[in-house]
Amino acid sequence: MVGGADVSARGWGWRHAGRAAWAVSELDLEIAAGERVLLLGASGAGKSTLISALAGVLGGADEGEQAGSLLVGGGRPEDARGRVGLLLQDPDSQVMLARVGDDVAFGCENLGVPRDEIWRRVASALDAVGLHLPLSHPTSELSGGQKQRLALAGVLAMQPQLLLLDEPTANLDPQGVVEVRDSVARVLEHSEATFVVIEHRVEIWRHLVDRVIVLAPGGGVLADGSPEAVLASRGAELAASGVWVPEYPPARPARASRASRLGRGLSATSGEAAAPDCGRQGGLISAQLPRVAGKLAEQRWPIERERAGVGAGAAAAAADTRVDGVLLSARELAVARMKGHPVATDLALDIEAGTALAITGANGAGKSTLALTLAGLLAPARGTLQASEAFASGAASEPIRWKSRELLTRVGTVFQDPEHQFLAQTVRDELAVGPRALRLPRAQIDERVDELLERLRLTRLAAANPFTLSGGEKRRLSVATVLATRPSVLVLDEPTFGQDSRTWAELVALLAELLDTGTALVAVTHDAAFVDALADREFRMPDRPTPSVPAPAPADSQPHPTLTPTAHPLPDLQITKSAPKSRGKGGFRDPLPGARAGEGT
Amino acid sequence: MSILTPHRGTQAVYAINPVAKIGAAFVLSLTLILSIDWVSAAVALVLEGILFLWAGLTPRVFFLRTLPVWIAAPAAGLTTILYGRPSGETYFQFWLVHVTDGSIELGIATLLRVLAIGLPAVVLFVTVDPTDLADGLAQVLHLPNRFVLGGLAGLRLVGLFLDDWRSLKLARRARGVGDSGRIRRFASLGFALLVLSIRRGSKLATAMEARGFGSPIKRTYARASTFGWRETLLIVIAAAVALTAVAVSVSTGHWNFIGSTG
Numbered sequence: 001m002v003g004g005a006d007v008s009a010r011g012w013g014w015r016h017a018g019r020a021a022w023a024v025s026e027l028d029l030e031i032a033a034g035e036r037v038l039l040l041g042a043s044g045a046g047k048s049t050l051i052s053a054l055a056g057v058l059g060g061a062d063e064g065e066q067a068g069s070l071l072v073g074g075g076r077p078e079d080a081r082g083r084v085g086l087l088l089q090d091p092d093s094q095v096m097l098a099r100v101g102d103d104v105a106f107g108c109e110n111l112g113v114p115r116d117e118i119w120r121r122v123a124s125a126l127d128a129v130g131l132h133l134p135l136s137h138p139t140s141e142l143s144g145g146q147k148q149r150l151a152l153a154g155v156l157a158m159q160p161q162l163l164l165l166d167e168p169t170a171n172l173d174p175q176g177v178v179e180v181r182d183s184v185a186r187v188l189e190h191s192e193a194t195f196v197v198i199e200h201r202v203e204i205w206r207h208l209v210d211r212v213i214v215l216a217p218g219g220g221v222l223a224d225g226s227p228e229a230v231l232a233s234r235g236a237e238l239a240a241s242g243v244w245v246p247e248y249p250p251a252r253p254a255r256a257s258r259a260s261r262l263g264r265g266l267s268a269t270s271g272e273a274a275a276p277d278c279g280r281q282g283g284l285i286s287a288q289l290p291r292v293a294g295k296l297a298e299q300r301w302p303i304e305r306e307r308a309g310v311g312a313g314a315a316a317a318a319a320d321t322r323v324d325g326v327l328l329s330a331r332e333l334a335v336a337r338m339k340g341h342p343v344a345t346d347l348a349l350d351i352e353a354g355t356a357l358a359i360t361g362a363n364g365a366g367k368s369t370l371a372l373t374l375a376g377l378l379a380p381a382r383g384t385l386q387a388s389e390a391f392a393s394g395a396a397s398e399p400i401r402w403k404s405r406e407l408l409t410r411v412g413t414v415f416q417d418p419e420h421q422f423l424a425q426t427v428r429d430e431l432a433v434g435p436r437a438l439r440l441p442r443a444q445i446d447e448r449v450d451e452l453l454e455r456l457r458l459t460r461l462a463a464a465n466p467f468t469l470s471g472g473e474k475r476r477l478s479v480a481t482v483l484a485t486r487p488s489v490l491v492l493d494e495p496t497f498g499q500d501s502r503t504w505a506e507l508v509a510l511l512a513e514l515l516d517t518g519t520a521l522v523a524v525t526h527d528a529a530f531v532d533a534l535a536d537r538e539f540r541m542p543d544r545p546t547p548s549v550p551a552p553a554p555a556d557s558q559p560h561p562t563l564t565p566t567a568h569p570l571p572d573l574q575i576t577k578s579a580p581k582s583r584g585k586g587g588f589r590d591p592l593p594g595a596r597a598g599e600g601t
Numbered sequence: 602m603s604i605l606t607p608h609r610g611t612q613a614v615y616a617i618n619p620v621a622k623i624g625a626a627f628v629l630s631l632t633l634i635l636s637i638d639w640v641s642a643a644v645a646l647v648l649e650g651i652l653f654l655w656a657g658l659t660p661r662v663f664f665l666r667t668l669p670v671w672i673a674a675p676a677a678g679l680t681t682i683l684y685g686r687p688s689g690e691t692y693f694q695f696w697l698v699h700v701t702d703g704s705i706e707l708g709i710a711t712l713l714r715v716l717a718i719g720l721p722a723v724v725l726f727v728t729v730d731p732t733d734l735a736d737g738l739a740q741v742l743h744l745p746n747r748f749v750l751g752g753l754a755g756l757r758l759v760g761l762f763l764d765d766w767r768s769l770k771l772a773r774r775a776r777g778v779g780d781s782g783r784i785r786r787f788a789s790l791g792f793a794l795l796v797l798s799i800r801r802g803s804k805l806a807t808a809m810e811a812r813g814f815g816s817p818i819k820r821t822y823a824r825a826s827t828f829g830w831r832e833t834l835l836i837v838i839a840a841a842v843a844l845t846a847v848a849v850s851v852s853t854g855h856w857n858f859i860g861s862t863g
Contacts, residue, residue, distance in 0.1 A: 088804070088808055093807075094805075096750075096754045097754070098732050105823035108823065109820055109823050112819050115823060115825070154812060155811075337767070375775065377771040377774055377775055404773070405777050405780055412775070415771075420772045423773075433776055438777065
């Protein structure tokens with residue numbers, strides 16, 4: 001058993017090459033050997049920079065400039081390679097080799113560990129993280145949570161004295177989060193290593209750490225102490241800066257009651273003049289404004305403002321026309337990402353204006369595939385997906401036959417990975433892509449872009465490259481790009497994955513307002529809080545008839561114990577709270593009692 | 602993803618070091634490209650055909666994996682018949698097409714040669730596991746670790762690129778820019794994929810570095826890659842096939858070095 005390494009920062013700072021501001025500055029910090037630390041801080045406070053520096057992977061002088069000193073076990077982190085283990089956020093970029101055993105062995109090989117010793121360590125590391133798979137199991141067939149545990153095993157096999165975790169669960173679904181948290185808990189039980197984890201969901205780790213350090217955005221340390229003390233004294237402040245503190249959940253918007261929305265839906269017909277309709281909606285919004293959190297409340301939803309003020313230029317009217325009632329209906333729908341391989345079949349659902357539909361279900365059940373099909377991006381494998389006549393408004397009745405440009409004002413899709421949908425060099429141009437494709441007049445494009453920049457706190461970043469933004473900023477931008485063309489249906493794939501609580505609250509408030517203006521919302525999500533806050537209906541994907549059990553390699557299929565779920569003594573995570581499962585068959589659950597009337601299924 | 606999912610089995614051939622398989626394929630092809638005559642290619646092909654019985658592939662897998670060769674060989678042969686260097690009696694002539702005794706013989710020789718070089722190369726490669734190959738390259742041929750393991754880890758990203766490509770295509774349609782011409786769309790997609798892959802690559806590099814890759818410590822290997830009698834035997838067999846083919850061809854007077862008139 002190896003002991004822990006201590007960490008000592010004296011006036012330490014780091015400035016990335018080419019940046020004016022220091023990512024971290026004037027940091028004084030002592031972490032004793034064997035301490036378990038949760039590192040918090042607002043986004044941009046330099047948490048990741050610090051942890052990369054501790055792992056010795058920040059790079060040399062050409063990558064940036066260093067001030068003060070940072071020591072791990074009394075030496076420079078770069079020289080402590082192997083004594084420091086780092087687990088990163090993205091499960092996909094941490095798998096190096098094709099087979100489970102080889103992947104775990106990789107770090108040991110690099111450290112020059114003798115062969116016999118390597119395989120002993122591989123076995124015990126896999127055991128420690130509870131990954132009971134054959135050594136030859138293909139790494140490509142692991143789930144996100146399994147990949148993170150594999151990476152953790154690879155790190156443990158190096159027998160580090162300092163174990164660093166950089167948001168290890170941000171890209172995982174709730175089940176994966178629990179898997180990884182439990183694995184870490186088990187590892188810590190048998191380890192003396194110093195442990196530092198960054199995470200903005202406090203409740204995942206608070207029972208595993210004995211110290212919480214909060215970095216200040218301007219540099220230095222904001223708070224430092226036991227989890228209870230820090231959360232008690234700084235909880236509200238942390239929550240406001242985006243940290244998920246259980247005692248201070250993010251504000252949820254008040255939704256206009258479904259009845260009033262339906263009432264509006266009945267009275268307002270498509271193509272009705274925008275102004276009077278809008279007057280009422282304006283009233284609705286201002287009525288709820290005081291309840292919407294923070295800065296968001298300071299302004300009205302700009303599109304509404306424009307509608308009220310401008311009334312309608314011909315082009316704007318075309319784009320702004322809200323359609324009511326059922327927009328899309330799917331019958332006996334089968335969805336497939338690849339031709340001939342449907343992942344879900346026999347689905348029936350309706351998308352209604354002004355309502356939010358949450359698509360939930362197990363991993364691999366075809367949630368995203370269904371969403372992309374509803375969005376008119378994938379062709380139905382079987383069955384029908386019909387747009388109502390008013391919604392199609394002149395285009396074909398099957399969304400897959402719409403032109404790319406015709407989709408813009410009808411269905412907007414926010415992809416799970418924002419990077420997939422970025423097209424331009426700057427944030428400003430990115431927002432203009434859609435309106436330009438609609439051939440809107442220049443002045444109108446500028447107006448829309450400015451409003452969205454302002455509304456989603458991106459004005460400061462207008463000239464930045466979308467790829468250089470933080471996770472939360474990328475998410476806000478990806479939503480804004482879609483809103484720029486004002487689609488009647490908004491399809492979102494895991495919009496709240498890995499988001500801090502501030503972005504989460506902003507997103508939910510924004511979506512609630514869109515719903516109240518008559519936009520239909522379809523969201524694929526694992527996030528129970530998101531479902532609670534927004535969804536009018538929940539569509540649970542049917543479990544797949546034949547679960548895809550990875551076929552073991554024939555050469556050594558024995559022994560092949562499957563993953564054993566570990567009984568964890570830790571309290572249940574709030575975020576994993578999920579709806580009661582109706583196993584074996586999909587269908588609607590209705591969180592709003594009595595609101596089911598008018599559903600077509 | 603045939604390159605990432607090697608065919609697996611229990612036969613002896615699967616245990617042979619990939620470096621030896623590459624070596625054997627190399628010996629065969631190098632010898633066979635020295636001449637364009639039908640005799641050497643035919644002899645090699647017959648001998649290879651017998652050896653394929655021990656290749657560890659079922660007939661189905663064999664024909665499935667070698668399908669491209671079976672398509673390429675007649676195509677190359679036909680092209681040579683139509684456009685190859687004319688000599689002897691002319692059977693058919695139309696513009697550039699000129700079918701003669703000589704071009705027919707060349708065409709048949711080309712067809713046999715593509716098969717004789719292509720089939721063993723494919724058969725030897727489908728049973729190669731990239732990880733084992735990397736081990737062999739690093740431990741037997743002593744190629745630099747950075748190059749070999751960097752390449753191996755990069756290979757794993759190929760599958761991710763395919764997913765990225767699909768998502769990028771859908772995203773373009775969703776963003777309203779999916780109506781442009783095929784070529785323009787392909788170019789812009791290619792660029793987007795390049796940007797994404799560089800980002801993935803640098804993340805992977807960081808993760809590898811964090812596991813001690815590139816440290817000054819002398820690396821050890823979890824899997825031994827050895828070159829023993831089996832490997833030697835495979836190369837000897839390949840050399841024997843090549844020599845027999847050359848010997849028969851020379852003794853029957855059909856051997857001709859590339860470029861020399863025949």
